[in-house]
Amino acid sequence: MRVAVDTGGTFTDFVAEVEGQLLTYKVPSTPEDPARAILEGLRVLSSRTGRPPEEVLHGTTVGTNAFLTRRGARVALLTTRGFEDVIFIGRQARPELYNFLVQKPPPVVARSLVLGVRERVRADGTVELPLSEEEIARVRLWVKQKRPEALAISLLHAYAFPEHERRLAKALADLGIHLSLSSEIRPEFREFERTSTTLLNAYLAPVVGRYVRRLGKALPGARIFIMQSSGGLLPVEEVEGRAVMTLLSGPAGGVLGALAVARAQGFKRIITLDMGGTSTDVALCDGAPTYTREYEIEGHPVALPLIDIHTIGAGGGSLAWFDPGGALRVGPQSAGADPGPVCYGRGGRQPTVTDAHLFVGRLLPHRFLGGRMVLRPELAARALAEMAHLKGLSPETLALSILEIAATNMEAALRKVSLERGYDPREFVLVAFGGAGALQAAELAARLGISRVLVPRLSGVLSALGILVAEPRFDFAAGVRPGRDPASYEFLQRKMAALRKKALSAVKSLGFAERDLAVSESVDLRYAGQAFELTIPFGTDFQEAFRREHERLYGFHLGDRTLEATAVRVTVTVRRPPPVWPPFKGGRALQPAEKTLLLLSPEERRPAPVYLWEDLPQEAEFSGPALVVGDYATVFVPPGFLCAADGHGNLHLYPG
Incomplete structure (x- = not known):
């Protein structure tokens, strides 16, 4: 059994692979001791399968939380x-x-x-x-x-x-x-x-080291890998020396999972929308993840290759509040896992995005997390009414306004990774996941002119799925002296050969066989006098490739102006078999399980069908407004949209 674990701010997600079959599980996170939730989930999975985990792949927030606090x-x-x-x-x-x-x-x-x-x-x-x-x-x-x-x-x-x-x-x-x-x-x-x-x-x-050592002692029979911000796995014995590479550990898994599902459906250009309980992460993939070495966390640069993920404080647990000027705000503060949204019934009193979704009918209290957790709509309604009364609003107006502001915040994030970087979002598919991503994805697609939303079948645990399909990855770099060392193929080839030899030796020393290793090489280039570089695949035509990429990004190139190299890079990946996607049987006929009253405007509640995800027939098409309810995610199909399930159980939403 191989188990991937993603620790989020609200829930800890598990996806296990046993003889080609995928099992999923979810437990509330334990922020004071993240390992406790992990060990509990592994215990349940082991009892279900009758086997202990041989390999544990983990996306962790320990490093991020240690820095932020x-x-x-x-x-x-x-x-x-x-x-x-x-x-x-x-x-x-x-x-x-x-x-x-x-x-x-x-x-x-x-x-x-x-x-x-x-x-x-x-x-x-x-x-x-x-x-x-x-x-x-x-x-x-x-x-x-x-x-x-x-x-x-x-x-x-x-x-x-x-x-x-x-x-x-x-x-x-x-x-x-x-x-x-x-x-x-x-x-x-x-x-x-x-x-x-x-x-x-x-x-x-030291913080990350203590954490992984404790995890290792608790799982003596398993080999443990930690997800890196670059989208690759790192053996646990190497993590303490590269602790800074765990800062975007979980979100990186979500991007890989979304890309793997999209590729299986024939889509290579995607924008990801991962809306969890605490935050929303967005990223753009033009055939592959987009990387950056200009990431900052609270003003502190982390100049290492990371998947370019933009994070905002807009999750299901984001708190609604009025600022000193009387304007309604949503986030970035979050109710977290404890006490969580008001409707969890754990003592929360301030309305959240989840409470608003429940109030407008987009969440069903008896079907949340497959019925394993019952929500309390009366508590959400009371909290919204109390807050609305402060400004002379109706609870209906306040709830819809909370969702509108949350959508506006997410739209700005999507524009940042697409339009602001020279990409037209209309040429991409929006892949929505996380527990709350599919509740607002169709509306966001309409705002940006995106013609298709893909909601993976394992939407609620997609970051864990991405960690499961990830491969061990090791990044090596060697500096080049700009202006002193020539940017010629011959010089860089010698530099690259020495780095490649060092990289292969280091990776093989960890027990990986050379036949399983894939090596990619790149070089950082700039025009003489420029302050920033582009990373270009290294080959005999690398200089021309640089000019083409410069023109694509900035609309021009400077002809034969002298180039400077600043670094050579070697990435070693340990190849693993591609994932086997579980088939989707679905139901025989399109039949609603029940109806819900959806609040579509402050004055209108309209009955809408509720479909169970696993009972949808393949390729059956239906129109919104409607809900599709799965074990870990609910999909809202707004008016004017159509929805259908493909052969793997993923949902496709498009204007109709």
Whole structure:
């Protein structure tokens, strides 16, 4: 049995593969101890199948939560003398251009825990000031006095000459603290981004390390992999050294799951909409996931390859509230898993998006989570009525307004990953998943002119499914000195060959067979004088490929102007068999299970059919308004839309 686990803010999802069959399960998350929900779910699955898990693939929020709540390790930073303030100065770009009172994000390291080391390397990799044994002894004494849990070492131009960082690490190795070296984490130029990424890795490593070690002890017979933000799996024994790569662990699984389902239906260009209980994640895939190395979390750069996912605080648990000006807002604050929305009956009193969906009839209280959790509509109605009374509104107006604002927030996110990046959303399929994604997907498609919405059969656990179909992935990079090293094929080929040899050796040392490995190579290029690079597949025509991509993105290229290379990259993927999608039998005739009263306007409630997802006949087409109810997701088909199920049980919504 292989089990994929995705820990979300509200629920922990499981998808298990046993002899080609898929099993799903869902339990409420336990934010104070995420492992508790995981072990409970694995216990239930093992009892159902009669076998323990041989492989556990896990998308985790431990690193993200540790950063957001500032509960990472007590970390110290070693840098070149004179550059102690780089991490505090950052870039000159202001997050709010006209706000004179803008607050900078709090740093993860105290100024008193930053030490300047007497050494200096030039940009060309030559040594200006050697690192002496006396200086190493001084640094060691300082570290012993400060007693940090983790140490980040980011020396000037260490990407060109890593020896000083390695000597320091060797001298400090016996102190029992975690060491993160910039020449290993991000061996590329740009001091601020390299230092920030290394520092975040050190900050998160002890927390993530403790978590995965505990999980390993609780599952001694299973091999554990953790999902990376790049969409690849990382063996658990490597995770502590790459803790920063878990920041988008769960959302990355959702993108892979959506792309796998869409490809099986013949769609390669998709926009994903993952609406869970706490947040909504959106991403664009033009045949493959889109990657970025310009990701920031609360103003802190993480300059490593991550799937380009835009996240907003708009989930089923997002709280509705009035701002000081009297305007209705939705999110980013969330009711979370505990107490959760008011209708959960756990003490919540402030209305949420889920409460609004229940009030307007888009959720059925007795069929939520396949009937395993009964909602209380009277509590949602009372909370909405109390809030509406404050502004002289009707509960109906307030509920529809909450959903309208949530949709507007999600529309802005969808525009950000499509229109703002040069893509026409009308040329893509919207893949909606998560527990709440399909409740508003059709309306969002209509706003953006998207002609088809695909709702996967396993919509409510699609991030876990994406983790199940993911493959182990290892990313390696080597810096190139822009302006000093030539951007010629011959030079870069030698650089790439050395990196490829290092990468294959490292991956094979983890027990993977060379016959299962796939290698891809790329190079970062820019025109001389530019400040940002494009990552281009490496081949004999890489320079022409760069010019084509530059023109596609920006509408022009600069002909034969000199090119600069800044890094070469090698990605090693461990190939696994493609997933076997379970067949969908469906029912024989299109027959509603019941009816619901849908609130379509503040003055109108209209009876609408409710279909059970597993009873839908293949290819049977019906029109909205209607609901389709599955175990972990409900689909709202609005007026003016048609809906049909395909041969794998996925739903297709399109204007009709």
